[in-house]
Amino acid sequence: MKLSSELKALQDRLGHHFDAPELLVRAVTHSSMSSPTRQDNQRLEFLGDRVLGLVMAESLLSADKDAAEGLLAPRFNALVRKETCADVARQIDLGAALKLGRSEMLSGGRRKQALLGDAMEAVIAAVYLDAGFETAKDLIVRLWGKRIHQVEDDARDPKTSLQEWAQARRLAPPKYELVKRAGPDHAPIFTIKAVLDNGESEEATAGSKRQAEQAAAKALLSRLESA
Structure with missing residues (x-):
């Protein structure tokens, strides 16, 4: 499958080039663009949320070996919530590559927090399916970066x-x-x-x-x- 220039640029920003590029296409396809021949990213979002959760749980346990569950839980929630996923999506300009229906396009869908957060999780799943857990983990840790070590402040509501x-x-x-x-x-x-x-x-x-x-x-x- 030949990727558009927007998706090629997204691959560069992700630092991962897909062996199965159709996974990336699906990851950026919103339900407003789905059709019998074009799958949207909702199932990938479901999977990506779980992959992200496992990586963040591992990362938090590794970062603070003495923290009790009561401290880890709010930190975990701060790292996997939609707002954080959307922030990471903006960091890599994921919105520029989203495939949206006309109504979503006109209503500012490329900037919507929910759409960006969902698409970020879908992209994680696409990388996981394309190259395995370790590659997806490396991607997440790199993109989330300092957030993992500075999460204690973010975890306070x-x-x-x-x-x-x-x-x-x-x-x-x-x-x-x-x-x-x-x-x-x-x-x-x-x-x-x-x-x-x-x-x-x-x-x-x-x-x-x-x-x-x-x-x-x-x-x-x-x-x-x-x-």
């Missing part, structure tokens, strides 16, 4: 941590206010303010309300803890 900070000081739980929504419907940008009873607040902007809330909580907590 900012909203939960801010709520705990407030409760410890007998304050009500923080509130999250929508300050502004901008951008087109297919690619909205939200500005959220995290507010405490004592008047402390911080704002943050992101492509989803959840991300903006997390970012605002993180910014406020960081300032409060350094004061």
